[in-house]
Amino acid sequence: NGDLILSSRPTVTISGTVRGPDLLPVSGATIMIPETPLPDLLTDANGFYTLDLPTGTGQIFDVRASAPGLGHQVQQIDPVSNVTLDFDLPELTWEDFESGGFDSYAWQFGGDFPWQVDINEVHEGTFSARGADVANGQSSEMFLDYFVAADSDLSFWFKVSSEFSFDFLYFLLDGQIQGAWSGEEPWTQFVLTVPKGNHTFRWVYAKDEAISAGTDAAWVDLIEWPLTGEEMFPGLSVDTASLARTLNPDSTVTTIMTITNTGGENLTYSLSAAPLGKQVNATKAAVPDVPDRGPLGKGEKDLRPTVSVAPTGAGGPDTFGYTWQDSDDPDGPAYAWVDISGIGTLAGTGDDMSFGAFDLGFPMTFYGELWSTVRINTNGFLSFTSTSSPYVNPFLPDPALPDNVIAPFWDDLDPSSGGEIFYWADPAADQFIVQYQDVARYGSAATETFQVILKANGSITFQYQDVSETGHCTVGIENAAGNDGLTVLYNNDTYLHNDLAVQVVPPGFLPWVQISPLAGVVAPGQSAPISVTLDAGDLALGLHLAVLTISSNDPANPSVLVPLLLTVEVASGVAEPELPRAVSLTGAVPNPFNPQTEIHYALPAAGPVSLRVYDIKGRLVRTLVESSEGAGAHTARWDGRDVRGRSVASGTYFARLVAAGESRVKAMALVR
Numbered sequence: 001n002g003d004l005i006l007s008s009r010p011t012v013t014i015s016g017t018v019r020g021p022d023l024l025p026v027s028g029a030t031i032m033i034p035e036t037p038l039p040d041l042l043t044d045a046n047g048f049y050t051l052d053l054p055t056g057t058g059q060i061f062d063v064r065a066s067a068p069g070l071g072h073q074v075q076q077i078d079p080v081s082n083v084t085l086d087f088d089l090p091e092l093t094w095e096d097f098e099s100g101g102f103d104s105y106a107w108q109f110g111g112d113f114p115w116q117v118d119i120n121e122v123h124e125g126t127f128s129a130r131g132a133d134v135a136n137g138q139s140s141e142m143f144l145d146y147f148v149a150a151d152s153d154l155s156f157w158f159k160v161s162s163e164f165s166f167d168f169l170y171f172l173l174d175g176q177i178q179g180a181w182s183g184e185e186p187w188t189q190f191v192l193t194v195p196k197g198n199h200t201f202r203w204v205y206a207k208d209e210a211i212s213a214g215t216d217a218a219w220v221d222l223i224e225w226p227l228t229g230e231e232m233f234p235g236l237s238v239d240t241a242s243l244a245r246t247l248n249p250d251s252t253v254t255t256i257m258t259i260t261n262t263g264g265e266n267l268t269y270s271l272s273a274a275p276l277g278k279q280v281n282a283t284k285a286a287v288p289d290v291p292d293r294g295p296l297g298k299g300e301k302d303l304r305p306t307v308s309v310a311p312t313g314a315g316g317p318d319t320f321g322y323t324w325q326d327s328d329d330p331d332g333p334a335y336a337w338v339d340i341s342g343i344g345t346l347a348g349t350g351d352d353m354s355f356g357a358f359d360l361g362f363p364m365t366f367y368g369e370l371w372s373t374v375r376i377n378t379n380g381f382l383s384f385t386s387t388s389s390p391y392v393n394p395f396l397p398d399p400a401l402p403d404n405v406i407a408p409f410w411d412d413l414d415p416s417s418g419g420e421i422f423y424w425a426d427p428a429a430d431q432f433i434v435q436y437q438d439v440a441r442y443g444s445a446a447t448e449t450f451q452v453i454l455k456a457n458g459s460i461t462f463q464y465q466d467v468s469e470t471g472h473c474t475v476g477i478e479n480a481a482g483n484d485g486l487t488v489l490y491n492n493d494t495y496l497h498n499d500l501a502v503q504v505v506p507p508g509f510l511p512w513v514q515i516s517p518l519a520g521v522v523a524p525g526q527s528a529p530i531s532v533t534l535d536a537g538d539l540a541l542g543l544h545l546a547v548l549t550i551s552s553n554d555p556a557n558p559s560v561l562v563p564l565l566l567t568v569e570v571a572s573g574v575a576e577p578e579l580p581r582a583v584s585l586t587g588a589v590p591n592p593f594n595p596q597t598e599i600h601y602a603l604p605a606a607g608p609v610s611l612r613v614y615d616i617k618g619r620l621v622r623t624l625v626e627s628s629e630g631a632g633a634h635t636a637r638w639d640g641r642d643v644r645g646r647s648v649a650s651g652t653y654f655a656r657l658v659a660a661g662e663s664r665v666k667a668m669a670l671v672r
Contacts, residue, residue: 009057012079015050016086018043018065026089029067030099034126036061053079065089066099095223097127102142110141111204123157123187123221131169131205131218143202150265152226154194154201160185161214162207169218172202184214187221194226196265234524235263236554243548244565247536251630254533254637257562259550261522269552270519271530272321273510273564275545319484320367321507322477327500335501337465338453340435344422347376347434351414351442352389354378361427362456362626363643365506366404367479368519370645374406374454376423376434378415380473381407382452385480391442393474395490399482408452408462409496411473414442427626428608430456441469457514460504462488470496477504510546512539513564529596531637536568543567579631580604585657585664588638592669595647596639599624599655601664606630610658613638621648624655640670647672 018029025047032040033053043049053061061079065087066072071094073087095105097117109115113132122128132140160169164183171179171190179190205218240257247253261267313332316323325332348355357373364371371384379391386402391412394401415421419439425432435451449466462475471493478485488502489495507518514533522528532548548562586600599611611625622643624636638655642648650672657664 009054011052012055013050013082014053014063014077014079014085015048015082016084018047018049018067018087018089020067020070020089021091023088026067026070029065029070029087029089032064032066032100034062034064053077055079055081064098066104068099068103069105072098093225095225096125096221097129098125100127102129105144108143108145110143111139111206113138113140115140115142115203115205118219121159121217121219123159123219125221128219128221129203130220131203133217134205134207136207136212137209139204139206141202141204143200145198145200146225147198147228148194148196148226149232150227151193151195153191154224154226155189155191156223157187157189157221158185159187159219161217162205163211163213163216166208166211167213167216168204168206169220170202170204170206172200172204174199175202181218196232232264232524233556234261234265234267234522234552234554236267236269236550236552236557236560237262238550238560238562240562242563242565243532243534244567245534246567246569247534248570249539249541249568250537252533252535252537254531254635256637257530257532258527259522259530260527261524263554264524266524267522267552267554268519269522269528269550270321270507271515271548271550272507272518273513273515273546273548275510315488316486317507318486320479322367322486322504323507324486324488324502324504326502333461333501333503335463335499337463337499338433338451340422340424340433340451341420341437344424344433344435347421347423348378349415349420350378351416352378352391354383354387354389355421358423358432359425360432360454361425362430362432362623363645364432364454364456365458365518365645366406367484369480370643372643374432376421377402378413378421378439380409380411380413380436380439380448380450381405382434382454393472393491396474396476396478396487397482397485398478401482403478403482404480405476405478405485406452406454406460407474407476407478409436409448409450409464409467409470409473409475412442413439413448415439417442419447427623428628430627438466444469457509457511458506459509459511462502462504464496464498464500466498467496469493475502512536512544512566513546513548515548529637529639532564534564534566536566539566539568541568541570580633583657583659583662583664585655585666587666588655588668592671594640594671596637597668598635598637599666599668600633600635601657601659602633603629603631603659605660607660609634610656611636612656614654614656615648616652616654621653640672 018026020026027043027045027047029043030040031049041049041051060076062074062076064074067089071090071092073089101117112134115129115131117127118130134140160181161184162182168180168182170177178192203220237260245253313329314325327333327335354375354377356375359373375383377389383402384404388402390401393410417440420437422435432454437449438447440447446469450464453461472491475489476487512535516531520528544566546564548564550560580602584602588597588599609625609629612623613621615621650670652667652669655666
């Protein structure tokens with residue numbers, strides 16, 4: 001009779017549990033079968049779901065699970081029998097709108113109309129976000145407040161089809177436009193590094209007052225968020241609680257201590273050493289209001305009253321941390337003139353001249369940068385970089401004048417009218433000396449004799465043997481940028497006198513404690529080796545106490561104090577270790593290495609030692625030792641850096657030891 005009998009297609013049951021990144025069940029998760037009429041399901045309180053799928057069709061189904069605040073997961077299934085299908089949803093670190101809406105994050109909307117989900121134009125997956133269809137002069141906005149736990153990247157894909165130069169897709173960070181696109185822009189990725197903190201990410205599609213072009217739309221897809229979660233902080237951990245050593249006179253010992261960053265953000269640290277319970281009475285000098293004297297002609301005297309700075313025995317620190325102290329202070333340096341007029345080399349002569357650069361014979365750190373050469377100026381100052389020769393002395397710092405300056409007596413001096421300038425590199429004593437001997441002042445019968453001593457440990461000593469007209473000079477230092485420095489003396493005739501020494505020292509300076517490096521940055525989970533060398537060379541017998549301060553940006557542990565105890569005594573009643581019979585260079589341990597290694601060598605007798613690192617082409621990379629050392633075993637650490645402090649490339653390097661008229665060479669491999 002033509003009647004039809006309808007029968008239902010057989011089904012199979014698909015069931016399972018949806019879990020989150022903590023492996024706990026997720027209740028209220030959505031289970032959907034895209035491109036089918038089957039309704040979406042929600043998991044129960046135990047994260048469980050069950051659904052029926054038709055079988056026997058040969059169709060492969062996509063089963064998709066998602067939950068607010070978590071990523072989604074899609075699995076394919078050929079329903080031929082009942083099956084258990086579990087889902088593990090990852091942490092949501094992106095927004096791809098594959099939930100089919102804006103429910104994965106706390107999206108907010110503004111402008112005239114909210115953004116909407118689109119299935120017709122996508123970068124990946126099934127869905128993207130599209131700015132609403134807006135009329136001329138209107139806009140559509142979507143935005144999200146987001147906490148960034150550490151400096152990290154935000155990225156997203158976008159597409160635009162609009163009137164060029166008039167209808168725009170804008171991306172704004174905290175109200176500031178970071179990107180703007182119009183016209184025909186295919187799918188393109190935009191990446192921006194976002195600093196730690198609370199931020200608002202905003203996407204706006206805005207039209208001008210007339211005319212439309214293209215599809216008149218903008219899309220955004222696959223937004224990958226910066227790091228989030230609990231606010232991250234650096235964590236400072238030090239493996240050394242205290243450091244106690246006993247040394248014979250004139251001997252040294254080096255210990256490697258380790259700083260570890262146990263936190264989730266970069267750790268910035270600095271180190272300084274000071275005598276225990278005793279500090280230099282130094283105060284930061286106020287910068288005087290120095291009047292503009294206007295241009296002065298050569299030899300012209302400024303007869304107007306000028307501001308002067310009169311020292312009080314000690315001063316600083318500047319912003320970097322340099323301080324100074326003079327020999328008139330009971331705790332200051334001793335005046336000890338080192339006459340090099342008979343052994344030094346003439347730097348040159350002339351008026352308003354700069355000579356060099358001259359090799360120091362060792363690397364020296366100045367304002368955190370390593371230098372191996374220096375220039376000498378006739379006007380009473382040195383510079384690591386500048387070739388200019390101004391005769392007008394400034395108050396330091398002064399960005400308009402030569403930078404990277406060391407000024408023992410900056411004034412209009414003229415050695416072409418009398419006097420000489422000598423320099424002497426003395427690497428055996430880790431010092432470089434420049435001596436101005438009876439140098440004439442321009443247009444005056446007065447002469448000045450003074451010197452500056454640069455040491456490998458970063459200290460700077462000015463010494464004045466015979467000075468007269470001191471009322472129009474500058475004494476001090478200045479950094480490379482010209483925005484930080486120390487003025488010891490400026491245009492004051494009551495301070496400098498014969499037989500005076502002024503010592504300028506960097507932060508962390510103590511004569512018998514050498515620290516390297518003085519500052520650095522450690523990434524999360526990483527460690528940094530710190531070399532601490534105790535030197536008994538100039539110490540009296542007995543106990544010497546100091547404290548090593550490690551300062552950092554760890555808010556919970558901003559500083560760590562490590563006591564240093566050095567006992568200097570003459571060993572007695574102890575059998576002397578057997579000395580080696582010949583110069584030996586054992587080599588580097590470890591080898592290969594990264595990032596540092598220790599080079600072991602031994603001497604049969606005390607004497608001068610040179611230990612240098614060369615590359616495979618024979619070029620000098622770094623001088624590790626250039627001094628007199630005692631008999632016995634020694635070690636020197638190389639941190640894989642050159643004389644300027646730059647990390648060298650992976651490869652083969654050679655350690656060359658020269659001692660007692662003999663030479664030894666060992667190869668070592670740096671693997672980065």
